[in-house]
Amino acid sequence: MSKTVGPDLLYERDHADSRAMQRSRTPLDSTQPNSAASQSRALGETRRHKILEWLREQGSARVRELAHAFSVSEVTVRQDLEKLESDGHIVREHGGAYLKSVRQQVRAMALQHLDNMDAKRRIGRRAAAMIGDGETIILDSGSTTTEVAANILGHRDMTVITNALNIALMLGAEPGFEVHVSGGQFKAPTLSLSGERAAESFRGMFVQKLFLATAGFDLDAGLTYPALSDIAVKRAMIDAAEKTILVADSSKIGARSFSALGGIELVDILITDEGIRDADRAVIERAGVEVIIA
Numbered sequence: 001m002s003k004t005v006g007p008d009l010l011y012e013r014d015h016a017d018s019r020a021m022q023r024s025r026t027p028l029d030s031t032q033p034n035s036a037a038s039q040s041r042a043l044g045e046t047r048r049h050k051i052l053e054w055l056r057e058q059g060s061a062r063v064r065e066l067a068h069a070f071s072v073s074e075v076t077v078r079q080d081l082e083k084l085e086s087d088g089h090i091v092r093e094h095g096g097a098y099l100k101s102v103r104q105q106v107r108a109m110a111l112q113h114l115d116n117m118d119a120k121r122r123i124g125r126r127a128a129a130m131i132g133d134g135e136t137i138i139l140d141s142g143s144t145t146t147e148v149a150a151n152i153l154g155h156r157d158m159t160v161i162t163n164a165l166n167i168a169l170m171l172g173a174e175p176g177f178e179v180h181v182s183g184g185q186f187k188a189p190t191l192s193l194s195g196e197r198a199a200e201s202f203r204g205m206f207v208q209k210l211f212l213a214t215a216g217f218d219l220d221a222g223l224t225y226p227a228l229s230d231i232a233v234k235r236a237m238i239d240a241a242e243k244t245i246l247v248a249d250s251s252k253i254g255a256r257s258f259s260a261l262g263g264i265e266l267v268d269i270l271i272t273d274e275g276i277r278d279a280d281r282a283v284i285e286r287a288g289v290e291v292i293i294a
Contacts, residue, residue, distance in 0.1 A: 009239075045144035047072070048080045049259055052089055056189050057226040059096035069228065069258075092120075119249040119273035119294070120144045126153045126294035127211055127247050133176075135208045140235050141192030141227050144247045160206065163193045163233060185229070188274050202240050210241035212267070214248050216255035219283050221245030222264055224257040234261050243268045250275030264289055 013033070014158045024132060046177040047070055054061055054069075067074045083098045084090045124147025131137060131148075134157045140143050140166035149167045152158065156176035162168055172179045184198025212234065216224040223246075238244050246267045253276055270291045281291050 023092050043087040044080065045084075048084055051077075051080055052084060053226050054092060054258065055097065055099050058187060058229070060096060062096040064095070114226045116249040116251055116273075117143075118145050119275070121246050122273060122294040123249060123271050124148045125151050126292060127245060130245065131155065131158075131209065133157055136161075136206075138202065138205075138207050138241060139164065140148050140213045140234070140237060141167070141190050142213060142247075143270070144212050144249065145211050148247060159207075161202065161207065162193060162200075163198050165193070166191045175287035182233075185234070194227070194229045194233055196229075196232055199236040202233070202236035204241040207241050208243065210237050210244045212237065212246050212251055213246055214246060217246065217248055217253050217270075218256045219254065219264065219280060221256050223261040223266060224255075225259050225261060227256050231259055231261050238264065238266055245269045245270050245271060249273050250277075253277075253280050263287070 006080070026276050037096055043267075051061070051066060053098065054066070057222050066077045066080075070077070081092050085092050085097070090099055102206055118144055122173065123144055127148045128151030131152055133155050136159040139149055139160055139162045141162070145164065146167060149160075149162075149170050153171070158176060159178045160167070160171055160179070161180045161182070162171075165181070168179050168181045171177045182193050182198045182201035184193030184201070185195040186192075187194050188263060212223075214223050215226050218224060223234070225234065244267050245267070246271065250273050264287045267289050269292060271286060271292045271294055274293055275289070276293070284291055
């Protein structure tokens with residue numbers, strides 16, 4: 001004889017089963033939000049680091065510009081800027097942000113220049129040995145290219161085109177040099193001129209050698225730089241030169257910055273230090289780039 005089960009008993013039984021299933025799922029499901037939150041925090045930290053790198057290079061930025069560059073909403077960018085401001089790195093303004101002061105930007109540049117200075121000096125001397133009297137060259141802005149400039153002070157009848165104000169001041173007072181400075185937007189952290197006007201200054205030129213700097217020289221991404229405004233300038237420099245010589249200490253090899261210029265095949269010669277890994281050197285040389293150890 002079958003036993004009749006009333007609706008109240010069915011309700012209780014169904015809910016008991018549901019609670020049991022929920023308890024069995026809870027340990028697994030509860031880890032998913034935590035994992036997603038951790039990933040989101042990591043992405044946010046990486047993005048804020050790159051925003052700070054951008055501001056150190058450019059001095060300031062607009063919210064809309066950053067949102068487009070990082071493919072996030074303007075709300076997300078504002079939250080990032082709030083965090084950077086609370087950490088004491090930047091000052092927010094309506095529609096954007098800037099570093100606290102030009103003095104801090106220049107100081108940050110000077111501190112960066114202390115990194116790997118022995119290697120940079122050796123690279124600068126080796127690069128300068130490749131430059132002859134009477135040549136026309138381009139010197140990119142950067143700490144290593146500044147070392148190149150410091151080592152050609154005894155040359156004669158040289159023409160130097162540069163986007164670096166410190167290099168222009170260093171060489172401009174020398175009797176054997178004719179120095180041309182590009183136009184463009186001044187960037188205090190690197191004492192350089194950048195943007196489309198700077199790029200236009202190099203178009204239509206022809207020089208024997210370009211001594212190029214980089215923020216990162218990744219074997220997959222190629223030459224990378226902190227700001228999009230750098231890319232047009234570097235490309236115009238490369239187009240103007242018969243030979244492109246990259247001067248970069250080994251810490252730059254394998255590093256990536258924000259924006260990519262192009263592959264390693266853009267470079268004819270890499271001058272670096274003995275810290276380069278054998279495997280990296282082999283890949284670079286297979287791409288047709290001559291590697292010189294300073």
